[in-house]
Amino acid sequence: MRALVLDGGFGFENLNIAERAKPEPGPGEVLVRIGAVSLNYRDLLLVEGSYNPRQQMPVVPTCDGAGIVDAVGPSVTRFAPGDRVVNGIAEGWIDGPPDALGLKTIRGGPGGDGFCADYVLVPERALFAVPDHLSLAEAATLPCAGITAWCAVVEHGNLRPGGTVVVEGTGGVALFATQFARIAGARTMVLSSSNEKLDRISEIGVDATANYVEVPEWSRAVRERLDADGADLVIELGGAATLENAMRSVKPGGTVALIGNLSGSHAPLNLPLAVMRQVRLQGVTCGSLGDMARMMAAVATHRIKPWVHEIFPLDRYRDAFELMRAGGHVGKIVIALDSGG
Amino acid sequence: MRALVLDGGFGFENLNIAERAKPEPGPGEVLVRIGAVSLNYRDLLLVEGSYNPRQQMPVVPTCDGAGIVDAVGPSVTRFAPGDRVVNGIAEGWIDGPPDALGLKTIRGGPGGDGFCADYVLVPERALFAVPDHLSLAEAATLPCAGITAWCAVVEHGNLRPGGTVVVEGTGGVALFATQFARIAGARTMVLSSSNEKLDRISEIGVDATANYVEVPEWSRAVRERLDADGADLVIELGGAATLENAMRSVKPGGTVALIGNLSGSHAPLNLPLAVMRQVRLQGVTCGSLGDMARMMAAVATHRIKPWVHEIFPLDRYRDAFELMRAGGHVGKIVIALDSGG
Amino acid sequence: MRALVLDGGFGFENLNIAERAKPEPGPGEVLVRIGAVSLNYRDLLLVEGSYNPRQQMPVVPTCDGAGIVDAVGPSVTRFAPGDRVVNGIAEGWIDGPPDALGLKTIRGGPGGDGFCADYVLVPERALFAVPDHLSLAEAATLPCAGITAWCAVVEHGNLRPGGTVVVEGTGGVALFATQFARIAGARTMVLSSSNEKLDRISEIGVDATANYVEVPEWSRAVRERLDADGADLVIELGGAATLENAMRSVKPGGTVALIGNLSGSHAPLNLPLAVMRQVRLQGVTCGSLGDMARMMAAVATHRIKPWVHEIFPLDRYRDAFELMRAGGHVGKIVIALDSGG
Amino acid sequence: MRALVLDGGFGFENLNIAERAKPEPGPGEVLVRIGAVSLNYRDLLLVEGSYNPRQQMPVVPTCDGAGIVDAVGPSVTRFAPGDRVVNGIAEGWIDGPPDALGLKTIRGGPGGDGFCADYVLVPERALFAVPDHLSLAEAATLPCAGITAWCAVVEHGNLRPGGTVVVEGTGGVALFATQFARIAGARTMVLSSSNEKLDRISEIGVDATANYVEVPEWSRAVRERLDADGADLVIELGGAATLENAMRSVKPGGTVALIGNLSGSHAPLNLPLAVMRQVRLQGVTCGSLGDMARMMAAVATHRIKPWVHEIFPLDRYRDAFELMRAGGHVGKIVIALDSGG
Ligand SMILES: [Zn+2]
Ligand SMILES: [Zn+2]
Ligand SMILES: [Zn+2]
Ligand SMILES: [Zn+2]
Structure with missing residues (x-):
């Protein structure tokens, strides 16, 4: 079987398709024929060496994968060959608060080989059924990106119906956050540097928008267009450039979810503003298997459609990574491994 | 009656004792003969003009006061002349989440005249009985400082018995936070630049200490001396100089309570650290009247003794402010207004 | 002005329309020309003497009222004559956890005269703007009923999008609970003894129904038609007859919100079931002014339409009470006081 | 090796010591030489057939066990031979909210053979180090009992320092609840039918007591002796006889933790009381492995000493069960398996 493998050093010259032996499922394991993986910014950082300079190699990238059950090991009861499945990102973080050991089990990096291969073994408990309305590419x-947005909005957002959420950008996490905020009954405002992108995403149900290039002091636009008291939650994906506006956009006691920014930047934090306004800044990355189960129920109930920007066949993986680096996409970039994509 | 009044401009040359008419209580109001007020850093900033450059004048400083009920207005039922009472800081923030209007009712600044006067009118609902074990100076x-520490530790700290808390410094909020963490069943570690101060506070029950001048990378000391997994909570009072160590000191999903820093500084925020470790940074200032009621029950139950560094008579108010500015104190600075101090 | 007054004893023979002086607003007060009041079961119990046998008289019933601002007293800033307003039910329960004193401020009983009069004085903080899409009858x-459903579903329901809620009946609280569950992203199942009622309410977006006369063991129907794991929340309005089925309908750790049942019944509680399934049974009645503000934002955002069964003019108040007693209604019964109904 | 085995039918005539093969640890497993098991009321019910009439046999009873690591299987890293360990009760409930599958993994019943044997295999993740200050009998x-009390007090009690807790009885769960309430900063009141028992437990730090035989309306005693507003939490272990007094003892919005009562009784639930006072009744049984980890930290920090009433050698197991049935004990009954007891 094929696998995308980083070996011998960082950089794209060391990322190649290699031949590997097809594994066999042991007790509690499921062999999944992968149909699609999605790219996350961490994957680009991994290959470039800035995610973890001490990454062990060889390593197969990507932490997301969806496919079809090929075979199940002894004692597996929830799945059978032919079932469509998707993985939960941190196999060892079962449920409850963040778990230091569990966070090290994310595949495609700290937790070993990821999903960009024709077949992958996954523990039964880390797999979830793909709802009928989703393709494998969408599920991947x-x-x-989905679980991070879910945790930011639903677990940390302290939202009630009628609440308000500001989302920075139109990437994968941003669009999921907008969709989840909406099904939680909140009104949403999306920011982008591109009016064309803001037009394109209007179909997911956005209540207000702002172009942050045209309106650099966008915290005022939040009060004018979304919530005169300030928002309950800002999904802060922009880092140093946006943090202060994000903090100025929330009401007293509101939350700024810090996401992304997995590599080296520092942002200037306005301490008096944080204190006087009692802002909560919550770092969010990934979620537990319990979070995944709860999110999958919501995705099925509300027939949430992930926004896939483009699907690349495996042999065009370099183009997929290049597109991620260029950053002009809306939603997610996917690599299809077989016909399932 | 006497009142300390800032009038005609910022600066200590404009802060003087003036004569004012003794007020009379209206419906729902209580006239309190003030025995003591305590100084907070915001009071110094207020006088210097850096708390709010647009502060209306004349204004009586200080947001804390304890005294003896002198008279009560119509419909007051909870208090009678002779009762010892202390105020709740934000008269309009009754209970529940932070309330934009309520936060503007803090006296000695946004909410009008404060407590540094012989007699002050207070709405009944904003007064609380002083427990027997406390002097008026202690209650003030x-x-x-007390409610801010309470909210940081008890409302936002997400602590359970057996948890761990790191406290920066030996000022008023720091010592209260240490005391409240202890009665919540947590182990505590206190940081100071002075070994002598660390010695002096040992009596309030500190489980570990570090001198952050001797151990600049004190997040390691937290793991060695307090909690190998990292602390549940850091009471972050140091600002730019300490924020990164504070964030490195907590376990995944832990909380850094941001307090103090009411004037202009920015601190460099390590975004990847916040995200990867899922740190919660929570701005905290003051609390509601409901929080005050719950704190007063705990203070009475556990006979918590506030740490008063020095009590100044009213006519030495300049010395009191000077000591606050110099910063060498441990615990709180108090001004006594009559024999009640 | 007219007022509906219970005087001289319990029973409808003692409930009459009387003439009263029109009041004048004092500081912080608003004089509201009432357009509509709604009836709650507690009002029937009040008149019959089973809500509080020691009720002081004379008393004006009803705890709900909506109308138009007629005049405002000194210091009122949020409202002006002509504004359409509705009251928050417990004037003294501002926000935060239930407050013993606050719960005694519900009008039309413990807190004095209610809203069934041409003019009523209300403290400014206990009034809320009526959204444009609502009539005064709907707002009333x-x-x-609205706030009780809101607190049960939103504050106590521990729901996430994709969650599941079972609602017993088609009365006022039941329909609000169904509507609020829906905007919180949950799927809902409504129970009734009448297929015709179940048909009528389908427009508010119900995902499943059951006729509990036809299906007495309806907890199985919940698993078959709504959620194979059991529901997250049951809105339990039936009392002794339904409690055990409600508890059997929730998943481990699920919630049964106990509502209504303000008079004397005991229900047999299956203790081993509560323990083994870790059920949470939460008594709910009314909510704070903070809850009301949050609910009003959701009502406006989602253009929630309360379900009014019938509007009676004031002089037909006996018919309104009789309909409540007969129990055949769907949604709420309203009494209109002037043209505003 | 020896094991206590129920086989061939319910009743003590079918409970005997049998010889079994010593097991060997597989991957991720630890072989524990059991030093002590403790008895819980469920064990008595199990043997008598009233816990689960369809219990599969043969079965080894008891869900608690403490011992010494004898050998570890491949991939075990946290323990080594000689370590003193105790089990977490529900091996499949890792963390987070109650988990239907996880709750079926309690040993000594639904989850298969329990701990009353010389050697038991346990998955690594379900074992915890025994703190130095505890014997194996205490740890068992x-x-x-410990985790149930922990979850009732700490996870569900909604307590703050200065809060108040009423505990019914002097059994194992009751005494743990009292100890945990105390380290959480609460004041406690213990009820018993025996003044002698109340005297004996005074050393664990009880703030008030009542003999519920002498004071049948003990909810008044709670207000007189513990908290004039009513308690924050009642640990309700008495069932039908005590439920109403428990509900009358809490303040508005307070919690009644329903524990024990694993067999068939119904209690009359006063619905109007639950509704009007907004009581939360929370069924509690056991806890997750995450709860166990957090409790063990608290037990170690505060050097909590479990109260062991009597230790029986294995061959006197019938006497141990008889004592449990008779009910005269204070704290826990333990069976020692080897010298470790
Ligand atoms: Zn990720
Ligand atoms: Zn302050
Ligand atoms: Zn009501
Ligand atoms: Zn158990």
Whole structure:
């Protein structure tokens, strides 16, 4: 079987398709024929060496994967060959608060080989059924970008119906956050540097928008267009450039979810503003298997459609990574491994 | 009656004792003969003009006061002349989440005249009985420094018995936070630049200490001396100089309570660290009247003794402010207004 | 002005329309020309003497009212004559956890005269703007039935999008609970003894139904038609007859919200079931002014339409009470006081 | 090796010591030489057939066990031979909310053979180090009685320092609840039918007591002796006889933790009381492995000493069960398996 493998050093010259032996499922394991993986920014950082300079190699990238059950090991009861499945991102973080050991089990990096291969072994408990309304390509976007948005909005957002959420950008996490905020009964405002992108995403149900290039002091636009008291939650994906506006956009006691920014930047934090306004800044990355189960129920109930920007066949993986680096996409970039994509 | 009044401009040359008419209580109001007020850093900033450059004048400083009920207005039922009472800091923030209007009712600044006067009118609902074990000077430290520490530790700390808390410094909020963490069943570690101060506070029950001048990378000391997994909570009072160590000191999903820093500084925020470790940074200032009621029950139950560094008579108010500015104190600075101090 | 007054004893023979002086607003007060009040079961119990046998008289019933601002007293800033307003039910329960004193401020009983009069004085903080999409008759159903449903579903329901809620009946609280569950992203199942009622309410977006006369063991129907794992929340309005089925309908750790049942019944509680399934049974009645503000935002955002069964003019108040007693209604019964109904 | 085995039918005539083969640890497993098991009321019910009439046999009873690591299987890293360990009760309930599958993994019943044997295999993740200050007999009381009390007080009690807790009885769960309430900063009141028992437990730090035989309306005693507003939490272990007094003892919005009562009784639930006072009744049984980890930290920090009433050698197991049935004990009954008891 094929696998995308980083070996011998960082950089794209060391990322190649290699031949590997097809594994066999042991007790509690499921062999999944992968149909699609999605790319996350961490994957680009991994290959470039800035995610973890001490990454062991060889390593297969990508932490997300969806496919079809090929075979099941002894004692597996929830799945059978032919079932469509998607992984939960941190196999060892079962449920409850963040778990230091569990966070090290994310595949495609700290937790070993990821999903960009024709067949992957996954523990039964880390797999979830793909709802009928989703393709495997769409499902593959859920384990990392979906669950991060879910945790930011639903677990940390302290939202009630009628609440308000500001989302920075139109990437994968941003669009999921907008969709989840909407099904939680909140009104949403999306920011982008591109009016064309803002037009394109209007179909997911956005209540207000702002172009942050045209309106650099966008915290005022939040009060004018979304919530005169300030928002309950800002999904902060922009880092140093946006943090202060994000903090100015929330009401007293509101939350700024810090996401992304997995590599080296520092942002200037306005301490008096944080204190006087009692802002909560919550770092969010990934979620537990319990979170994944709860999100999958919501995705099925509300027939949430992940926004896939483009699907690349495996042999065009370099183009997929290049597109991620260029950053012009809306939603998620997917690599299809077989016909399932 | 006497009142300390800032009038005609910022600066200590404009802060003087003036004569004012003794007020009379209206419906729902209580006239309190003030025995003591405590100083908070915001009071120094207020006088210097850096708390709010647009502060209306004349204004009486200080947001904390304890005294003896002198007279009660119509419909007051909870208090009678002779009762010892202390104020709740934000008269309009009754209970529940932070309330934009309520936060503007803090006296000695946004909410009008404060407590540094012989007699002050207070709405009944914003007064609380002083427990027997406390002097008025001790009680006067609770409304601002006490409630801020209470909210940081008890409301936002997400602590359970057996948890761990790191406290930066030996000022008023720091010592209250240490005391409240202890009665919540947590182990505590206190940081200071002075070994002598660390010695002096040992009596309040500290489980570990570090001198952050001797151990600049004190997040390691937290793991060695307090909690190998990292602390549940850091009471972050140091600002730019300490924020990164504070964030490195907590376990995944832990909380850094941001307190103090009411004037202009920015601190460099390590975004990847916040995200990967899922740190919660929670701005905290003051608390509601409901929080005050719950704190007063705990203070009475556990006979918590606020740490008063020095009590100044009213006519030495300049010395009191000078000591606050110099910063060498441990615990709180108090001004006594009559024999009640 | 007219007022509906219970005087001289319990029973409808003692409930009459009387003439009263029109009041004048004092500081912080608003004089509201009432357009509509809604009836709650507690009002029937009040008149019959089973709500509080020691009720002081004379008393004006009803705890809900909506109308138009007629005049405002000194210091009122949020409202002006002509504004359409509705009351928050417990004027003294501002926000935060239930407050013993606050719960005694519900009008039309413990807190004095209620809203069934041409003019009523209300403290400014206990009034809320009526959204444009609502008539005064519709708005008048929100303070008691609406807020109770809101607190049960949103504050106590521990719901996430994709969750599941079972609602017993088609009365005012039941329909609000169904509507609020829906905007919180949950799927809902409604129970009734009448297929015709189940048909009628389908427009508010119900995902499943059951006729509990036809299916007495309806907890199985919940698993078959709504959620194979059991529901997250049951809105339990039936009392002794339904409690055990409600508890059997929830998943481990699920919630049964106990509502209504304000008079004397005991229900047999299956203790081993509660323990083994870790059921949470939460008594709910009314909510704070903070809850009301949050609910009003959701009502406006989602253009929630309260379900008004019938509007009676004031002089037909006996018919309105008789309909409540007969129990055949769907949604709320309203009494209109002037043209505003 | 020896094992206590129920086989061929319910009743003590079918409970005997049998010889079994010593097991060997597989991957991720630890072989524990059991030093002590504790008895819980469920064990008595199990043997008598009233816990689960369809219990599969043969079965080894008891869900608690403490011992010494004898050998570890491949991939075990946290323990080594010689380590003192105790089990977490529900091996499949890792963390987070109650988990239907996880709750079926309690040993000594639904989850297969329990701990009353010379050697038992346990998955690594379900074992915890025994703190130095505890004997194995003491440690063996923690997995069921300890964790249930912990979850009731700490996870569901909604307590703050200065809060108040009423505990019914002097059994194992009751005494743990009292100890945990105390380290959480609460004041406690213990009820018993025996003044002698109340005297004996005074050393664990009880703030008030009542003999419920002498004071049948003990909810008044709660207000007189513990908290004039009513308690925050009642640990309700008495069932039908005590439920109403428990509900009358809490303040508005307070919690009644329903524990024990694993067999068939119904209690009359006063619905109007639950509704009007907004009581939360929370069924509690056991806890997750995450709860166990957090409890063990608290037990170690505060050097909590479980209260062991009597230790029986294995061959006197009938006497141990008889004592449990008779009910005269204070704290826990333990069976020692080898010298470790
Ligand atoms: Zn990820
Ligand atoms: Zn303050
Ligand atoms: Zn009501
Ligand atoms: Zn148990």
